[in-house]
Amino acid sequence: MTEHSLSTQATTRFIEISGRTLAYRTFGSGTPLLLCVRFRGTMDSWDPLFLDSLANQGFQVTVFDYSGLGQSTGERSYSPASLAKDVIELIMALGLGKVVIGGWSVGGIAAQIVLAQAPQLVSHLVLLATTPPGQLVKPGEALFYELAKRDNDFDDFVSLFFEPSSASSKAAAERSWERLSAPREDASPAVPFEWAGAQLGEGPKNPVFPVDAILQQLKNTTVPVLHVGGDHDIAFPVENWHALSGQLPTLQLITFPRSGHGPQLQFPRAVARHIGAFVGSDSE
Numbered sequence: 001m002t003e004h005s006l007s008t009q010a011t012t013r014f015i016e017i018s019g020r021t022l023a024y025r026t027f028g029s030g031t032p033l034l035l036c037v038r039f040r041g042t043m044d045s046w047d048p049l050f051l052d053s054l055a056n057q058g059f060q061v062t063v064f065d066y067s068g069l070g071q072s073t074g075e076r077s078y079s080p081a082s083l084a085k086d087v088i089e090l091i092m093a094l095g096l097g098k099v100v101i102g103g104w105s106v107g108g109i110a111a112q113i114v115l116a117q118a119p120q121l122v123s124h125l126v127l128l129a130t131t132p133p134g135q136l137v138k139p140g141e142a143l144f145y146e147l148a149k150r151d152n153d154f155d156d157f158v159s160l161f162f163e164p165s166s167a168s169s170k171a172a173a174e175r176s177w178e179r180l181s182a183p184r185e186d187a188s189p190a191v192p193f194e195w196a197g198a199q200l201g202e203g204p205k206n207p208v209f210p211v212d213a214i215l216q217q218l219k220n221t222t223v224p225v226l227h228v229g230g231d232h233d234i235a236f237p238v239e240n241w242h243a244l245s246g247q248l249p250t251l252q253l254i255t256f257p258r259s260g261h262g263p264q265l266q267f268p269r270a271v272a273r274h275i276g277a278f279v280g281s282d283s284e
Contacts, residue, residue, distance in 0.1 A: 007051035020074025024064035028055030033100040036107030042070035042188035050268035057276030070188030083110035102126040116217040131236040133214040138237040139204040149197030161262030230259030
């Protein structure tokens with residue numbers, strides 16, 4: 001992260017939409033890209049180096065807090081349909097036009113629903129460590145459900161988002177943890193883990209996302225879709241995307257070795273460059 005970090009210098013703004021106030025930050029210039037954050041995440045869960053690297057790739061980046069979470073008001077929910085409603089209404093309220101939508105974990109589920117419900121708003125779909133709809137060839141691990149329901153320390157951070165058996169992955173976790181821990185005056189309050197855990201359920205589900213209409217949309221869309229994952233994702237195994245690679249006509253897959261549920265935390269610059277190349281490839 002540089003001294004002139006665009007993401008850390010971006011101020012929090014607020015917009016009133018349908019009786020609630022959504023908190024958001026926008027920085028950079030170029031192609032609009034809106035990011036949907038993970039389970040228990042806020043705007044401040046995105047690694048600043050990843051965000052700055054996206055801006056350096058020519059994106060105008062927008063991050064936000066879901067309704068009722070972080071600095072946003074309204075009814076809080078982890079219903080993917082509710083999260084997708086936030087995304088659609090925020091894009092329209094900000095006048096962003098057609099955007100690249102990125103989604104990490106549960107944010108990736110929301111992003112897929114946005115593509116199905118409002119394809120006219122989506123130029124490209126970028127999915128980070130998330131799950132496809134439908135039956136899975138490999139469910140997540142019970143460890144994720146254990147860790148996601150408690151207050152997390154650094155060791156949990158490593159187990160959740162990196163590969164604990166890899167020295168290089170753990171070193172990357174230390175760097176990301178340090179960047180994410182930097183103080184910020186307008187930081188969003190953390191999502192209460194007790195409430196979030198109650199929304200999660202008792203253990204791995206199969207399917208996680210049982211919406212056949214969304215899978216059919218992915219099988220018929222002309223919108224380019226990119227999934228970036230780690231080879232050991234304890235929440236949403238990347239093998240489920242590889243199993244669909246012959247069925248989804250616009251899907252591109254990038255899988256990082258010795259990495260977990262947060263590839264953009266471990267490889268912030270590389271993932272940003274991949275996203276830049278993906279979005280730019282159809283103009284060459």
